[in-house]
Amino acid sequence: MESIKKFLEKERKEFELLKEIDKHQKKLNLVECRYITKSFADRNATYQIIGETKNNYILQWILGEDPYPKWGEKVKVSKEKILKILKQRDNSSLNIPSRKF
16 A cells, blocks of 8 residues: 555656646747646556657657557657647646646
């Protein structure tokens, strides 16, 4: 039970740091280093944007018990899709309290 508490506390701290980075990058109108959360089954996988190509952003799995099965630990996703996800999250975060671990 203690190891679960430690895991959850570590995840909470890392997510708080990630939110601060995301907030800073959003203010600068930058996408790199922002995060997205992908839900599946009974869990979430959080990915950070670590780079880009002409048409895609490169995401790295950083939080969650497991990476999203179809994406794995590192994936390229279309810029259009990622920008849509970020816009939805940014708009919903104006009205909904932040996620708690």
